[in-house]
């Protein structure tokens with residue numbers, strides 16, 4: 001079948017269906033904001049921050065304009081300065097690295113665990129130098145990082161522990177929600193996330209009142225009150241419309257994550273007999289399946305085969321941050337991050353989301369099995 005003419009039978013993620021399920025409530029929430037005359041830093045933002053903090057199990061939540069800003073404002077609020085080092089996973093979205101580089105700090109990559117694809121705690125301590133200020137584990141694909149081991153090293157070495165929870169809304173590690181496990185956590189509400197807005201958005205959660213207050217100042221021109229500017233802040237605010245939408249969606253997050261778990265269970269079932277390397281499911285954590293990522297040496301051929309069959313897939317990510325032009329100057333040796341190097345060429349993200357039908361899942365499984373046979 002010609003790739004371009006194949007009708008898409010299984011989109012990677014259908015956000016229109018997510019809206020359709022909640023449209024009455026979302027439209028009412030939007031209408032409420034439009035009629036209120038308050039569009040920035042009003043009651044919806046205040047209510048969402050409280051509700052999201054409660055959900056995560058953190059004392060404070062400060063909403064901001066994006067996940068990158070959430071990471072970056074914590075880095076800034078912690079006083080990380082030019083020349084300081086921030087340890088990051090080699091395998092992540094580029095934002096984790098940019099949060100460090102944008103204050104002039106140096107992102108120092110540590111390779112990921114070959115099974116879970118999260119920062120390998122056994123490699124962490126060797127990457128710490130006298131300049132290291134912070135470590136930023138990423139709960140990539142919705143899978144919690146091995147936090148106890150990382151927290152142990154962070155405590156021993158005096159590092160601030162910032163969770164990048166942009167892909168893991170609702171996940172749990174040893175019973176506790178991610179986002180409550182370090183000094184602070186950064187969240188993204190980009191539309192495709194497990195908790196997604198209708199535009200950009202982000203948040204910081206933390207138990208540290210002083211840190212929360214600093215981020216609160218930084219996100220709003222460094223001003224504790226109008227026209228009194230104490231810090232060289234920025235403008236990075238979640239708006240009232242997005243906050244109102246997120247409040248509706250937050251009520252459905254656990255249930256939608258359960259549905260993602262059912263999709264994952266069906267993939268495990270259907271793909272068990274294939275040659276694909278399936279994701280590892282941690283025994284002490286609750287994965288929320290932001291992405292279902294399989295691994296195969298025949299990744300490109302499988303992706304083409306599925307595209308021809310009308311199945312949209314993704315690659316998260318085709319080029320690791322150390323291979324991006326923006327980080328060429330760091331001179332990271334590819335051999336120093338062998339797992340990440342291999343992943344770039346072998347990973348494939350299958351369609352997943354709360355609105356994938358049984359029929360669609362069955363079709364994806366069937367097409368993958370046909371590829372293998």
Ligand SMILES: Cc1ncc(COP(=O)(O)O)c(C=O)c1O
Pocket residue numbers: 066067068069092093095096138164166167187188189190200201202
């Ligand atoms: C792991 C990770 N960190 C940070 C971000 C940045 O979030 P945003 O796109 O909202 O800036 C994303 C999302 O894109 C992400 O996947």
